[in-house]
Amino acid sequence: YIQSIVQFSQAPGEVELVSARHPEIKSPADFKGATLGVTGLGSSTDFLSQYLAVRNGLKPGDYTLLPVGAGNTFIAAVKQDQIQAGMTTEPTIAQLLKTGEANVLVDMRTPEKTKEALGGPYPAASFYVQSAWLEDHKDEAQKLANAFVMTMKFIATHSAEEIADKMPKDYYAGNRDLYVQGLASGKAMFTPDGRMPADGPPTVLKVLSTFSKSLQGKQIDLSKTYTTAFVDAAK
Structure with a gap:
């Protein structure tokens, strides 16, 4: 898992x-x-x-x-x-x-x-780990979660201009103004605190089940696919 x-x-x-x-x-x-x-x-x-x-x-x-x-x-x-x-x-x-x-x-x-x-929120990029690794590496997982939550909060509380100033110049793909414009248009895609939207996983399952034969007719326990424990404990 x-x-x-x-x-x-x-x-x-x-x-x-x-x-x-x-x-x-x-x-x-x-x-x-x-x-x-x-x-x-x-x-x-x-x-x-x-x-x-x-x-x-x-x-x-x-x-x-x-x-x-x-x-x-x-x-x-x-x-x-x-x-x-x-x-x-x-x-x-x-x-x-x-x-x-x-x-x-x-x-x-x-x-x-x-x-x-x-038809609903669609949580996409995430930091995910093997459940077996997580059992024995909770301290390391928490430190990583702390850093990522801090990053998400920075994005949520700073402008596209301010974020661009912190990024490597090759991220601009030759045009800083376009990079800032794109970031301003799409910044809302990021979670403000690293938390999974409660109604997000069912939307993803609905989308994938529409055409993925490996999921059709299967019972998926979505509660096992994510945890908010590390975000809740982030400092």
Whole structure:
């Protein structure tokens, strides 16, 4: 078993972009016959793309998923019309919006917009460990949790500008203003204190069960997949 002990995000922080060349795609219901870009097969962009399609009445064979990475490779796939729509994160989002080569179709950078798209909060990135390791390393786990909780509180209480000042310059991908803009747009994806949203795990299970045969018909005890004990004790 593995358990999340600090929850970093309460929303995926991802956006389904549609190429400006394809105004006919007005919602995921219009994905039929399209090639959709994902960062990689088996990634969260893959799962969420499939769920958006299924939730809007499509079947897996109605569209094609193409792994195109992120950043320049994703942008090139849009420019070359290899993909008609695709899911990615910042700063790729901001770069394509700035040039006008893509538009936002589904925004999942905030809890509110994620709830609209998926029907509930979607906890994504987390610090998770093997349960067997946790039993014998609670002191180490607590120290790590302390550091991560401090980080989440810093993000919640500082502006995108202030956070950018603390980051390595290569994070800017050559454009600090775009990095700050993207961070400001997506900062709400992070939990303010490292705590798992109570109704988040059921949303994730619902999304994955929609198309994952390994989960369909199985009983999953979600209470075993995370703990708030270390966040509660964080100093």
